[in-house]
Amino acid sequence: MLIAASLAALVLLAVVGVVAGGREITHRLVHAGCAVASIALLIGGLTHLGAGPGGSPAIVLPLGLPWMAAHFRLDNLSALFMVVVDLAAAAASIYGIGYCRHLPQVRRVTPFFPLFLFGMNAVLLADDAFMFLVSWEFMSLASWLMVLSDHKSAENRHAAVIYLVMAAFGTFCLLTSFGLMAGAGGAYTFAAMRQAELAAVPAFLVVLMAVLGAGSKAGLVPLHVWLPLAHPAAPSHVSALMSGVMTKVALYGLIRILFDLHGEVPWEWGAALMVIGGVSAVLGVLYALFQDDLKRLLAYSTVENVGVAVIGLGLGIAFKDAGEPALAALALVGGLYHIVNHSIFKTLLFLAAGAVISATGERRLSGLGGLLNRMPWTGTAALIGAAAISALPPLNGFVSEWLILQALFKGPGLPHWAMKFGVPVVGAMLALAGALAATCFVRAYGIVFLGRPRSLAAAQADLHPTPASMRWTMAVLALLCILLGALPVTVTDALSAVVQPMTGMHFAVSADLGWPWLSPVSSTRGSYSGTMLVMVGTALFAIAVVLAHGLGTRRVRRADAWDCGHREDIPETQYTGQSFSQPLRRVFGGSVFLARETVEMPEPGERSPARLSVRMIDPVWVGLYDPIVRAINFIADRVNRMQFLTVRGYLLMMFSTLVFMLLVVAWRQQP
Amino acid sequence: MGAGQISYDVAHLIGATVLMAGLQLLYQRRLFAVINTFAFQALALAAAAGWQAHVQDAPHLYVTAGIALVFKAMIVPFALHWLIEKLGIHRSVETAMSIGWTMMAGVALVALSILLVLPVTANAAALTRESLALAMSVVLIGLLMMITRRNAVTQVVGFMALENGLILAAVSAKGMPLVVEISVAFSVLVAMTLFGIFFFRIRERFDTLDINDVETYRGDRQ
Numbered sequence: 001m002l003i004a005a006s007l008a009a010l011v012l013l014a015v016v017g018v019v020a021g022g023r024e025i026t027h028r029l030v031h032a033g034c035a036v037a038s039i040a041l042l043i044g045g046l047t048h049l050g051a052g053p054g055g056s057p058a059i060v061l062p063l064g065l066p067w068m069a070a071h072f073r074l075d076n077l078s079a080l081f082m083v084v085v086d087l088a089a090a091a092a093s094i095y096g097i098g099y100c101r102h103l104p105q106v107r108r109v110t111p112f113f114p115l116f117l118f119g120m121n122a123v124l125l126a127d128d129a130f131m132f133l134v135s136w137e138f139m140s141l142a143s144w145l146m147v148l149s150d151h152k153s154a155e156n157r158h159a160a161v162i163y164l165v166m167a168a169f170g171t172f173c174l175l176t177s178f179g180l181m182a183g184a185g186g187a188y189t190f191a192a193m194r195q196a197e198l199a200a201v202p203a204f205l206v207v208l209m210a211v212l213g214a215g216s217k218a219g220l221v222p223l224h225v226w227l228p229l230a231h232p233a234a235p236s237h238v239s240a241l242m243s244g245v246m247t248k249v250a251l252y253g254l255i256r257i258l259f260d261l262h263g264e265v266p267w268e269w270g271a272a273l274m275v276i277g278g279v280s281a282v283l284g285v286l287y288a289l290f291q292d293d294l295k296r297l298l299a300y301s302t303v304e305n306v307g308v309a310v311i312g313l314g315l316g317i318a319f320k321d322a323g324e325p326a327l328a329a330l331a332l333v334g335g336l337y338h339i340v341n342h343s344i345f346k347t348l349l350f351l352a353a354g355a356v357i358s359a360t361g362e363r364r365l366s367g368l369g370g371l372l373n374r375m376p377w378t379g380t381a382a383l384i385g386a387a388a389i390s391a392l393p394p395l396n397g398f399v400s401e402w403l404i405l406q407a408l409f410k411g412p413g414l415p416h417w418a419m420k421f422g423v424p425v426v427g428a429m430l431a432l433a434g435a436l437a438a439t440c441f442v443r444a445y446g447i448v449f450l451g452r453p454r455s456l457a458a459a460q461a462d463l464h465p466t467p468a469s470m471r472w473t474m475a476v477l478a479l480l481c482i483l484l485g486a487l488p489v490t491v492t493d494a495l496s497a498v499v500q501p502m503t504g505m506h507f508a509v510s511a512d513l514g515w516p517w518l519s520p521v522s523s524t525r526g527s528y529s530g531t532m533l534v535m536v537g538t539a540l541f542a543i544a545v546v547l548a549h550g551l552g553t554r555r556v557r558r559a560d561a562w563d564c565g566h567r568e569d570i571p572e573t574q575y576t577g578q579s580f581s582q583p584l585r586r587v588f589g590g591s592v593f594l595a596r597e598t599v600e601m602p603e604p605g606e607r608s609p610a611r612l613s614v615r616m617i618d619p620v621w622v623g624l625y626d627p628i629v630r631a632i633n634f635i636a637d638r639v640n641r642m643q644f645l646t647v648r649g650y651l652l653m654m655f656s657t658l659v660f661m662l663l664v665v666a667w668r669q670q671p
Numbered sequence: 672m673g674a675g676q677i678s679y680d681v682a683h684l685i686g687a688t689v690l691m692a693g694l695q696l697l698y699q700r701r702l703f704a705v706i707n708t709f710a711f712q713a714l715a716l717a718a719a720a721g722w723q724a725h726v727q728d729a730p731h732l733y734v735t736a737g738i739a740l741v742f743k744a745m746i747v748p749f750a751l752h753w754l755i756e757k758l759g760i761h762r763s764v765e766t767a768m769s770i771g772w773t774m775m776a777g778v779a780l781v782a783l784s785i786l787l788v789l790p791v792t793a794n795a796a797a798l799t800r801e802s803l804a805l806a807m808s809v810v811l812i813g814l815l816m817m818i819t820r821r822n823a824v825t826q827v828v829g830f831m832a833l834e835n836g837l838i839l840a841a842v843s844a845k846g847m848p849l850v851v852e853i854s855v856a857f858s859v860l861v862a863m864t865l866f867g868i869f870f871f872r873i874r875e876r877f878d879t880l881d882i883n884d885v886e887t888y889r890g891d892r893q
Contacts, residue, residue, distance in 0.1 A: 647826075648767065652818045659780070659811070662787055669790040 003044040003074070003125070006037040010118040013037070017111030027110050028097050034114050035093035038086040041121055045082035048074055049494055058127050058191070064134070071127035071189050076498045077260070078124040081252045084340055085120050087480075088245045088347040091473045092237040093117075095351050098467030099237055099358065105150040106235050116142035116241065120249050128189040129178035132253070133171060139249065140167040140217075143242055146234045159229035166216050166226040173213030174253065180206045181261060193261045203262070207269050210257040211276075217250035220310060221280040222620045224303045228287070231302070232295035232363075236354025239295055243302040244347035248339050251309060258317065259332075259502040267321040267414075271422060273314030278429035280307025283620075285436040286588055289443070289581050290616065292365050294353050297444055298346065301389065304433055305342040309335045311426060312404045315411065320503055322414050327407060329507035330520050333495045334403030340491070341396040341484060345388040348477035351470065352382035356448060359464045360457040365577035367455040368448045374462040379449045381474035386445045388481040390438035394533040396484035399518070401434060402528060403492075403509070406520045436584070443580045452571045486534040489515050578614070585614070593617055678726045679797065682843070685719040686805040689839055690781070693812040693832055697777050698770050702755055702762045702824055706748045709828050713743030716835050720842045732842055739838065742859065747831065751824065765821040773819050780811040802843030809836030834859050 013033045017026060063070035074082075096113065099106070119138030126132035144167065148160045180202045181193045198206060216223035231243045258265050284303030291297040312335020319328035355378040356371060357363055372379035388395035391402075408430065411423025453459035484491055492509040500506050513519045516531035589595030593616040600611045645653070692712035699705040717739035724732030755762065766773070784807040792800045813833030817826050 648818055648821070651814070655814050655818055658814070659783070662783055665791075666783060666786045669787070 002040050003121075006040040006044070007118055007121060007125075009033065009037045010114040010121075013114035014111050014118070017114065027107060030110050030114060031093045031096040034117055035090050035097070037114075038090035038093055038117060041082060042086040042090060044074075045079045045086060048079040049076060049083065049497070064130050068128070068130060068188060070131045071191075072125045072131070073127035073190075074125060076501070077252070077255065080336065080340075080495070080498045081124050081248060082121065084248050084343045085117075085124065085245050088241060088343050089117050089120075091347055091351070091477055092241050095240075095354070095470050095473040096237040098469035099235070099354060108149040109146050109235055109238060112142045112145045113238065116146065116238070120241075120245065123249050124252060127191070129182060129193070130188050133175060133178065136174065136253070137171060139246060140171065143230075143234070143238070143246060146238045147230045148233075149235065150233065153233075155229075156233040159226070159233045163226045163230035166223065170213045170216035170223075170250075173209040173216070175213075177206050177209035177213060177257060180209070181257075190256075190261060194263065198262070203264075206262055207258065207265055210254060210262075211269075211273070214250045214254035214257070215276070218247045218254070218306045218310075219250075219280075219284075219303045220276050220306060221283050221303065222624050224280065224284070225618075225620060225625060227303060228296050228299040231299040232293060236295070236350055236357060239299070240347040240350030240354070243299055243350060244343045247302055247306050248343055251306065251313070251339060254310075255313065255502075258313070265317050265321065267318045267416060267419065270314045270316070270318030270321065271416075271419060273317065274311050274422070274426045275314075277307040277310030277312075277314055278426040278433075280304065280310065281433035282307075282429050282436070283592070285433050285440055286584075286592060289436060289440045289584055290589070290593070292577055294356065294363050294365060294368070294444070294448065295350070297365075297440070298349055298353060301437065301440065302342075302346060304437060305338065305346065305389070308401065308404065308430065308433065309338045309342065311335070311430060312338060312407070315404070315407050315423070316503070318411075318414060318419060319407075322416075324413075325503040325505035326507045327410050327413075328503045329496065329499045329505060330403065330410075330509065331407035332499045332502060333492055333507075333509055334400055334407055336495050336498065337403060337491060338397075338400035340495075341388070341400050341481075344477055344480050344484065345385045345397060348381060348385040348474060348481065349389065351474050351477070352378050352385060355466045355470055355474070356461075359461040359466060360455075362455060362457050365444070365447045368453070368458045369451045369455075369571065369574065370449070370453040371458060371461055372449040374458075375449075375466060377471040378466055378474060381478040382449065383445060384478040384481050386441040388485070390441045391434050392438075393528075394482075394485045394530045394537065396481050396488075399485055399488045399491075399528070399530060401430070403518070403520060405430065406526055409526075410521065439581075439584065443577060447575070447577045447580065451574045452569075454571050454574070454576075482534075486530045487516070488518050488528070488530045492518065589614075589616060592619060594619070678722075682719065682722055682726065683801055685715055685722055686802050686839065686843070688715040689719060689835065690805050690808050690812075693809045693836070694774070694777050694781075696816055696828065696832055697773050697812065697819075700764050700770075702764060702822070703752070705764060705825055705828055706751045706755075709832060710744050710748040712832060712835055713739055713747075716839060717744060719839060723842045727845060729845075735838065735842055739835075743831065743835070747859070751828075755824065764825055766819060767821055768819040773815065776815055776819075777812050780815060781808040784808040784811060796845075799844055803840055806836050806840035806843065809833075809839060812836075831859055 013030050016033075017030045058071050058073040061070045061072065093113075096109075115138060119135050119140075119142055122135035123132060123139060126135055144160060144163055147163055148156065150156050151160075178188070178193075181196060181198065182188050183196055187193065187196065211220075212223070216226075219227035227243075227247075231239050233239075234242060258269075281304045284300050284305075284307055288297045288300035288304065291300060312331050315331035316328045316335065319325075319331055353363075355375065356368065359375060359378075360368065360371075362368055384395070388397040391397040393399075405427060408423055408427040411427070412420045414420060414423065453461075489510045496506060496508055509518050509520045510516075513527055517527050517529045519525075519527035585595055595614060595616045597612060597614050600613070602608045602610060642653075689712055692708055692715055695708050696705060696712070699708055717736045720732050720736035720739055724730060724736060768776075785804045788804040788807055789800055792803060795803075810833050813829050813831075813836055816829030816832060820826060820829065
């Protein structure tokens with residue numbers, strides 16, 4: 001009831017946004033309404049999760065196709081994702097009240113923002129393929145319109161075109177997948193699909209199409225190309241939702257098909273997903289490491305985190321198929337935990353990036369710096385977010401990656417030789433990605449918030465104070481990062497209940513040592529307690545403070561700060577984003593991105609500066625998309641000639657088609 | 672009604688005559704010969720319709736026979752003769768494919784039609800089956816003629832030969848209402864008129880009726 005009312009309210013808000021578009025009061029009203037609706041949906045999801053396992057009865061509404069009503073249902077899996085979606089949605093809505101409300105391009109977002117939220121929630125609630133795909137398209141198109149909100153820039157238009165093509169491709173794949181599961185009888189409800197028995201080839205195609213369709217939306221390599229273009233193009237609170245949440249809705253689709261509707265996915269697919277996830281994680285973070293645009297850096301980091309979560313899902317499939325439901329549950333809990341975490345810290349980081357951009361008008365790392373003193377709230381919240389995404393204990397990012405690694409350590413116990421050798425490789429990729437992610441965020445945070453401002457706009461950031469709605473949203477999200485890391489057992493218990501129907505076994509990650517210890521494998525092989533860590537850490541910190549203040553000398557000594565060897569106060573002498581990542585570019589850039597560095601030295605006697613330029617090539621574009629584009633152009637050129645045929649030529653084509661068809665009929669008639 | 676009965680044999684003979692005329696159209700090298708052959712085909716068609724009217728005891732088919740006789744066997748050939756003389760069209764047929772190959776393709780199409788129609792209509796009366804196979808061959812050969820001849824007049828004739836095939840199919844199936852024949856006949860007449868206007872306009876502008884020459888004038892081509 002609450003949920004239905006909230007969804008109806010979202011649609012209503014969209015109408016309000018369309019009718020009373022341009023005014024500032026509408027912008028605030030719509031975002032406030034969205035916040036209320038999202039919080040209501042959040043409460044709905046949490047209540048359902050709290051009520052224990054089992055789904056709500058299906059609700060059938062006379063909507064959609066005439067011979068098929070619309071089915072909706074809420075079970076634990078959709079309730080979990082509803083919590084994920086609406087938590088971030090509530091944060092982004094409240095943030096949106098204060099964000100850039102004077103800018104014209106943000107006004108163009110007002111009508112579509114509620115629709116976007118509606119689409120994502122409806123995807124989670126849908127209980128038949130038709131409603132699922134319609135809601136999915138709602139989500140895609142609403143977000144596409146918001147990507148286009150600043151349509152004057154050619155870069156954004158380019159991003160929107162690529163996004164539209166990839167979204168269409170993804171939906172097409174999902175449509176095929178559902179169509180195959182529905183079979184010739186056209187049983188499009190999820191309940192009927194669960195019952196259906198699939199032959200070998202359709203079963204293979206169902207999984208392939210689901211991975212392609214949901215993977216393109218989630219941003220798995222090599223289908224990620226649209227993501228770093230489209231996510232940064234939207235206003236920041238929308239980017240936060242697209243990156244933090246829409247990718248999760250895509251993963252929901254993947255989980256729904258692979259673990260619920262299809263049910264028996266062979267382990268080879270688990271292996272394939274793990275490889276895709278590992279490659280996405282490493283490539284995503286490598287891309288992020290070399291970005292100069294703050295929002296694009298965050299978008300690439302989304303590719304990495306989605307990869308990490310997909311490793312967990314793939315491992316879950318492999319364990320499940322090998323008859324190890326407990327380990328499958330562990331891997332899935334890790335994957336879902338990471339999904340929850342990433343939705344929180346990525347939303348936080350995008351919102352912080354939005355605050356930085358609205359204060360300075362600068363997105364390039366090379367134009368920022370020294371913002372911590374000028375924007376202390378944003379700086380502190382972003383620090384917590386960056387530490388969480390770098391998987392530092394005791395924050396939440398650490399727990400999920402640790403759980404996935406624990407599951408990976410059990411991988412060599414799988415019966416297949418390919419997995420025995422492959423799982424450690426994926427583990428190594430995950431570890432590499434984790435280390436690179438930490439580097440990436442040390443770089444991003446250090447360049448943006450520390451040091452000295454690299455531009456006048458950054459130096460004057462304190463002239464544009466961040467509105468209270470934006471500050472508080474970031475503070476609450478940062479607090480959640482700490483809480484989810486400090487109380488891991490509470491989260492894993494909730495996730496175990498979600499995972500139970502997927503693996504068919506209840507598995508408590510904290511079984512051996514009890515609260516507050518996580519001991520997934522056994523009490524002796526590895527255990528972790530965020531709660532203890534926080535308590536002990538706080539205690540030690542307090543003792544250190546007391547000791548330092550109690551025992552230390554009270555005398556004040558004044559001296560120059562160490563100037564790192566730079567005698568003059570010039571911001572250009574600091575590390576830049578490019579120079580910070582240069583060692584890693586030397587290591588990975590040459591092989592992965594075919595990076596070439598060229599140095600132009602001035603002639604002796606000339607007074608111009610030397611220039612260092614770097615050229616990097618995206619291997620996915622060059623290797624996959626350029627050939628496709630060339631092939632399409634080639635075919636289009638050939639087909640184009642058919643416009644200029646003679647009358648006889650057209651007749652000949654019709655005639656030969658007719659004769660061919662007749663031949664087919666004649667051939668089929670032969671006894 | 673089956674083989675050996677006079678009604679069947681005559682219907683078969685006439686239908687085969689229509690088809691033979693169709694094949695004959697393929698190897699004519701002079702425009703007047705093409706038109707004469709077409710007139711002969713239309714005459715055979717009229718005979719077929721008349722015979723079916725007699726056999727099926729369906730008086731409306733006499734109307735069809737009359738239409739075929741008057742329009743196709745007389746008016747249209749005379750009109751085309753008149754057009755060719757008035758316009759001073761070059762009177763040889765230019766082929767896009769050699770006569771021998773065209774004939775072979777025509778024979779192959781007849782074989783295809785028989786292969787196709789006979790199994791499909793296994794339950795129908797023998798006459799219907801044979802006639803449908805013949806009619807379909809005529810249709811396909813009409814199409815073939817439109818493709819393999821460059822001259823606009825021969826294309827018009829090919830088109831009308833195709834219509835003849837349709838009417839042959841219509842008359843040999845029992846119970847086809849007259850509306851169909853009349854509409855088909857009218858469409859032929861309309862097509863005739865349209866093509867007539869077309870000839871005049873082509874001649875005014877380009878001084879030729881060879882389609883290949885027309886194409887070079889369309890702005891799209893160099």
